[in-house]
Amino acid sequence: MAVVSHSPSMPVKSSVFKALTKTVRREGLSVVLIVALFTIIIGPMLTVVLWAFADVWRYPSLVPTQWGTSFWAETLARADLAMAFPLSVGLAVTVTLLSAVICLPASYAFARMNFPGRQGLLLSFLATNAFPRFGLYVSIAVVFYRLNLIGTIPGVILIQIVNTLLLMIWIPTSAFQGVDRSLEEAALDVGASRVRVFLQVTLPLVLPSLSAAVLLTFVSTFYEAQGALIVGLPNVTTMAVLMYSIINSQIIVQYGAIISFILWLPSLILLTFAQRFVRGNAISAGFGV
Amino acid sequence: MPMAITSTTIPMRRAKKRDWSWLAGYALIALPVLIMVALIFYPAVLALIDTLFVPDATTGVTALSLSNYQAFFKDRILVANLLFTFQVTLTAVALLFVIGYPLALYLRFSKSRLASVVQVLTLFPLFVPGVILAFALIQFLGSHGMLDSLLHAFGFTGFRTPYLQPQGVIIALVWESIPFTVLVLTAGLRQVEDAVVESARDVGANSWQIFMRILLPLSLRSAVIVFCLNVIGIFGAFTIPYLLGPAQPMMMGVSMQQTFNNYQDRVGALTQAVITFLFCAVVGLLYVRTVTRGRKERA
Numbered sequence: 001m002a003v004v005s006h007s008p009s010m011p012v013k014s015s016v017f018k019a020l021t022k023t024v025r026r027e028g029l030s031v032v033l034i035v036a037l038f039t040i041i042i043g044p045m046l047t048v049v050l051w052a053f054a055d056v057w058r059y060p061s062l063v064p065t066q067w068g069t070s071f072w073a074e075t076l077a078r079a080d081l082a083m084a085f086p087l088s089v090g091l092a093v094t095v096t097l098l099s100a101v102i103c104l105p106a107s108y109a110f111a112r113m114n115f116p117g118r119q120g121l122l123l124s125f126l127a128t129n130a131f132p133r134f135g136l137y138v139s140i141a142v143v144f145y146r147l148n149l150i151g152t153i154p155g156v157i158l159i160q161i162v163n164t165l166l167l168m169i170w171i172p173t174s175a176f177q178g179v180d181r182s183l184e185e186a187a188l189d190v191g192a193s194r195v196r197v198f199l200q201v202t203l204p205l206v207l208p209s210l211s212a213a214v215l216l217t218f219v220s221t222f223y224e225a226q227g228a229l230i231v232g233l234p235n236v237t238t239m240a241v242l243m244y245s246i247i248n249s250q251i252i253v254q255y256g257a258i259i260s261f262i263l264w265l266p267s268l269i270l271l272t273f274a275q276r277f278v279r280g281n282a283i284s285a286g287f288g289v
Numbered sequence: 290m291p292m293a294i295t296s297t298t299i300p301m302r303r304a305k306k307r308d309w310s311w312l313a314g315y316a317l318i319a320l321p322v323l324i325m326v327a328l329i330f331y332p333a334v335l336a337l338i339d340t341l342f343v344p345d346a347t348t349g350v351t352a353l354s355l356s357n358y359q360a361f362f363k364d365r366i367l368v369a370n371l372l373f374t375f376q377v378t379l380t381a382v383a384l385l386f387v388i389g390y391p392l393a394l395y396l397r398f399s400k401s402r403l404a405s406v407v408q409v410l411t412l413f414p415l416f417v418p419g420v421i422l423a424f425a426l427i428q429f430l431g432s433h434g435m436l437d438s439l440l441h442a443f444g445f446t447g448f449r450t451p452y453l454q455p456q457g458v459i460i461a462l463v464w465e466s467i468p469f470t471v472l473v474l475t476a477g478l479r480q481v482e483d484a485v486v487e488s489a490r491d492v493g494a495n496s497w498q499i500f501m502r503i504l505l506p507l508s509l510r511s512a513v514i515v516f517c518l519n520v521i522g523i524f525g526a527f528t529i530p531y532l533l534g535p536a537q538p539m540m541m542g543v544s545m546q547q548t549f550n551n552y553q554d555r556v557g558a559l560t561q562a563v564i565t566f567l568f569c570a571v572v573g574l575l576y577v578r579t580v581t582r583g584r585k586e587r588a
Contacts, residue, residue, distance in 0.1 A: 027401055027403060029395070029399075029401075030399065030401040030403035030404065030406075030407060031403065033392075033395065033407050034403060034406055034407060034410065037407065037410040037411065038410060039439075040464070041410050041411075041413050041414060041464070041467075042410070042413065043429055043435060043436070044422070044425035044426050044428070044429035044430075044435070044464075045417060045421075045425050046435075047425060047428045047429045047434070047435040048421070048424065048425045048428060051428060059433035059437065059438060059441075060433070060437065060438040060441040060442065061438065062435075062438050062439065062442060102320045102321050102324065103321050105317045106317050106318040106320065106321045106322075108317065109313070109314045109317035109318050110318065113310050113311070113313060113314035113317070114310060114311060114314065115310070115311035115312075115314035115315055116311065118314070119584075121318060121322060123577065123580065123581055123584075124322070124325065125321075125325060126576065126577050126580060127325065127329050127330070127573075127577075128325070128329060129518060129521065129573075129576065130521065130569070130573030130574070130576055130577055131329065131333065131521070131525070131566060131569065131573065132521055132524045132525025132541075132542075132565045132566065132569045133521075133522070133525040133526070133527070133542075134525045134526070134527040134541070134542035134545060134546070134562075134565075135525055135541070135542075135545065135561070135562035135563075135565040135566055135569075136329065136332065136333065136525070136562070137527075138336075138545045138546075138549055138558045138559065138561075138562045139332035139333055139335065139336040139559060139562050140328055140332045141549065142332070142335070142336065142339070142555050142558070142559055143331070143332045143335060145555065158324075158328060159328070161324060161328075162324070162325075162328045162329065165321055165324065165325060169321060219416075223418030223419070223420070223421075225418070225419060225420050225528055226419075226527050226528055226542075229546075230546065230549065230550070233550070240418065240420050243420035243421070243423075243424065244420065244528075244531075244532070246424075247420070247423060247424050247427065247532050248532070253428065256424050257424075257428070260421045260424050260425065263418075263421060264417070264418075264421050267416040267417065267418065268416070270416055271413070271416040
């Protein structure tokens with residue numbers, strides 16, 4: 001023992017070993033978490049993607065028994081899909097634009113102007129989160145029934161706008177509040193007009209948050225199914241609403257898998273921007289946090 | 290020098306603006322406020338009025354009556370639906386805390402380079418819409434689905450699918466709400482400074498004590514917001530229980546949709562809607578109050 005402790009290499013080795021076990025222990029937890037989360041969270045979506053490229057897939061094979069894309073032409077030729085896709089894109093674009101036009105000036109006012117009841121009115125938009133969603137949709141649908149808005153595109157646009165209000169007002173409001181006023185004042189002092197200050201100083205500073213709000217609104221509207229289902233049927237069938245009937249009457253798994261895969265692409269693109277939103281806490285602001 | 294100039298010019302500009310700017314403010318916010326009143330408060334109040342004022346069967350004169358609500362609570366199926374909704378909500382919210390807090394603590398304190406991978410994975414469900422999630426989980430959890438095959442590969446047989454069972458609904462709702470839960474809980478834990486945790490550890494507190502006595506109380510607001518929004522969100526869920534849940538009992542969202550679309554019973558659907566409003570009102574008010582307080586303290 002005495003000999004060993006006198007050996008000069010031992011303390012170094014043991015400290016290296018300690019550091020190693022420490023990293024293994026630390027990274028071990030990360031690895032376990034990643035494997036578990038990957039299975040539970042990515043697993044279901046991976047299954048869909050595999051099904052989209054499977055000609056035959058028999059239990060208990062872990063991958064398709066026969067790979068292929070023979071169902072794609074058939075799926076893409078479906079008449080309901082050809083109707084629903086442009087409708088969904090058109091609706092999402094319309095709702096996002098309308099919501100931006102309605103909400104962005106308001107968010108500027110909430111951030112910058114002084115008027116009685118400003119805080120209370122801003123907080124009142126939390127109501128969109130404080131009601132159980134589907135109960136609210138049913139109440140709106142009853143009102144729309146009297147106004148003959150059931151089964152019409154304006155009806156669907158209106159019910160989908162409700163969903164976007166909180167996000168489109170709170171995220172930009174906190175962005176406008178975050179702009180350093182002294183920068184604007186400095187620009188004004190050197191003779192820039194108010195419009196120019198807004199366009200060249202304020203707007204570039206809030207643009208990342210504004211685009212986050214617009215993008216999130218577009219994607220969430222594109223996928224909104226519940227409001228569109230209860231107000232839109234029987235005449236207005238969006239892609240998301242179409243999924244209900246595909247799931248409930250699934251005969252061929254590949255149909256649903258291919259449509260899900262196509263439908264999911266915009267979200268996948270958004271996912272690549274996700275890290276940036278999180279760092280800016282933009283998503284939290286959308287929940288009223 | 291420039292500093293001195295700007296600091297004197299700011300009050301002057303503000304003073305000049307003050308007399309009219311409040312009107313401009315109202316003009317700019319009028320439209321969204323109007324939409325909110327017309328599409329949230331008005332339908333909710335109308336639902337209350339429509340269900341409370343019942344036309345008499347013979348005379349047709351409307352009078353204040355609780356008969357719609359009595360009918361609801363006499364209907365065994367509807368009461369079972371309400372209880373089922375409670376059960377699912379409480380179980381799912383409890384599970385979300387059990388899963389969410391360890392993940393949030395990990396993301397807050399881990400110095401691992403792999404932590405960002407864990408973060409991306411926890412956020413992933415945010416970008417999977419409900420209808421697609423439902424389809425994906427049917428293929429994953431269904432009998433002879435992916436999980437069944439995986440378990441089979443490891444030698445487990447006798448897998449019983451949670452699809453069309455209450456467990457399936459709970460799994461899907463938890464799956465869907467994990468990003469929001471972890472995001473907000475992590476944000477709350479970030480507000481607790483490292484120094485506070487370290488000094489507690491120096492005086493000999495163990496991890497559990499640090500969590501219960503320091504981290505939880507200091508990030509209570511985020512926990513309350515998570516609780517409220519998860520309760521309301523799950524109580525008012527439709528897509529997941531409709532596509533993954535059992536036919537009987539149903540969650541309230543499904544029950545309302547069936548009453549509205551299949552039976553064309555608008556008053557019946559509204560009665561159920563108002564009942565969900567009332568049960569969520571306490572939680573909704575708690576949410577609004579918590580956010581309000583948080584903003585006041587920050588300002």
